[in-house]
Amino acid sequence: MTNALETELKQLIIDTLELEDVTPEDIDPDEPLFVEGLGLDSIDALELGLALQKTYGIKLEADSEETRRHFANLKSLAALVEARRVK
Amino acid sequence: MTTYSDHPQHWARIQESGTVAGMRAMVWIRRRLGRLPFRLALGLVIAYYYISRALPRRASRRYLERIWPLHAGRPLRGAFLLGLRHFMAFGQSLMDKVDAWSGIPLDIRFTPEDRACLDQAIRSGRGGLMLVSHIGNLEICSAMSDTREDFHVTQLMHTRNARKFNQMLDRTTLRRGPEIIEVSEITPATAMRLAERINAGGFVVIAADRVPVSEDGRVCHLDFLGAPAPFPEGPFWLAALLRCPVYTLSCLREGESHYIEFRPFDDTTHLRRAERDTWREDAMQRYVEWLTDQCRRYPLQWFNFFPFWLTDDRHDG
Numbered sequence: 001m002t003n004a005l006e007t008e009l010k011q012l013i014i015d016t017l018e019l020e021d022v023t024p025e026d027i028d029p030d031e032p033l034f035v036e037g038l039g040l041d042s043i044d045a046l047e048l049g050l051a052l053q054k055t056y057g058i059k060l061e062a063d064s065e066e067t068r069r070h071f072a073n074l075k076s077l078a079a080l081v082e083a084r085r086v087k
Numbered sequence: 088m089t090t091y092s093d094h095p096q097h098w099a100r101i102q103e104s105g106t107v108a109g110m111r112a113m114v115w116i117r118r119r120l121g122r123l124p125f126r127l128a129l130g131l132v133i134a135y136y137y138i139s140r141a142l143p144r145r146a147s148r149r150y151l152e153r154i155w156p157l158h159a160g161r162p163l164r165g166a167f168l169l170g171l172r173h174f175m176a177f178g179q180s181l182m183d184k185v186d187a188w189s190g191i192p193l194d195i196r197f198t199p200e201d202r203a204c205l206d207q208a209i210r211s212g213r214g215g216l217m218l219v220s221h222i223g224n225l226e227i228c229s230a231m232s233d234t235r236e237d238f239h240v241t242q243l244m245h246t247r248n249a250r251k252f253n254q255m256l257d258r259t260t261l262r263r264g265p266e267i268i269e270v271s272e273i274t275p276a277t278a279m280r281l282a283e284r285i286n287a288g289g290f291v292v293i294a295a296d297r298v299p300v301s302e303d304g305r306v307c308h309l310d311f312l313g314a315p316a317p318f319p320e321g322p323f324w325l326a327a328l329l330r331c332p333v334y335t336l337s338c339l340r341e342g343e344s345h346y347i348e349f350r351p352f353d354d355t356t357h358l359r360r361a362e363r364d365t366w367r368e369d370a371m372q373r374y375v376e377w378l379t380d381q382c383r384r385y386p387l388q389w390f391n392f393f394p395f396w397l398t399d400d401r402h403d404g
Contacts, residue, residue: 054282067274
């Protein structure tokens with residue numbers, strides 16, 4: 001179920017990036033994760049990518065435009081995980 | 088953060104004037120006519136390049152003025168000839184690449200300590216990140232990965248010029264070099280690919296003495312040979328995020344031999360998130376110290392022929 005996955009991903013983001021003041025409810029699935037919204041930066045993106053790889057075995061193509069789309073908000077991230085997860 | 092994209096003399100924008108055709112001709116001479124005619128031809132090409140190209144010549148001069156007192160204990164003298172030797176060393180290194188990838192046996196040497204260190208790194212199966220610089224001849228190390236079944240190298244590269252050269256090598260030597268991942272910026276996809284290699288026990292090679300081409304390149308200005316110069320943060324962020332052993336690697340020419348230096352630099356496996364910033368700053372400082380020592384010992388083998396320091400006159404060329 002997408003909702004359960006979204007909640008799981010929220011927790012993963014909070015744990016990976018050690019966002020101490022953020023609760024899962026604070027993350028709006030439609031809001032941008034980077035720069036605006038949650039205000040993550042490019043290093044956070046790298047770290048998040050590695051966490052997704054470790055947890056779900058996700059692979060990404062090198063195309064940075066596509067990566068940007070996947071990483072746009074929580075919804076797109078959940079779609080990515082659902083489509084590509086191998087674990 | 089500084090942006091170098093509007094900088095006309097960013098290294099990535101300076102075209103290497105040797106064209107692919109020219110390089111292929113040189114490879115042909117090396118193969119068909121042998122070493123001596125090749126050396127003669129190379130000497131002529133490099134001398135022409137040295138005389139006709141003011142920008143790299145002056146960049147080399149700025150560097151030699153800084154490094155020579157450290158190396159020789161006295162100020163630079165005979166700068167014109169020394170600059171020529173610097174260029175010749177560069178030409179030689181290009182052709183060593185050709186030899187390395189053509190399967191022409193090279194005299195590769197290790198000190199017992201470096202060999203033990205490399206053996207141990209490979210045997211541990213943990214892979215790692217190897218910080219390198221534009222000193223000496225890395226392709227020789229890469230060529231080693233051809234000869235050792237258990238040594239897998241992935242090279243992260245920013246440059247288009249290098250790709251041109253490597254394509255030429257592929258075509259003329261019919262041998263594949265190490266895996267090369269070419270990026271203009273380090274994206275999550277890049278990091279994930281590198282993590283995959285390291286998890287499989289492979290080694291990722293990344294140069295940390297050139298700032299990236301991309302606009303949002305994170306850059307740190309550090310004192311190098313007496314003046315501030317930009318160094319990229321990216322390799323150190325990667326080192327911190329990939330949580331793996333980190334090494335320094337170089338291959339330096341001494342006479343006709345190539346010495347491989349491979350040393351442990353750090354291990355980020357247990358690096359805590361909160362300590363990462365401090366670690367990166369410290370690691371960059373230590374990298375610059377390592378680079379300074381390499382340049383001091385082998386001053387003519389550092390190949391960055393563009394205005395490297397902030398204080399260099401950008402319109403010097």
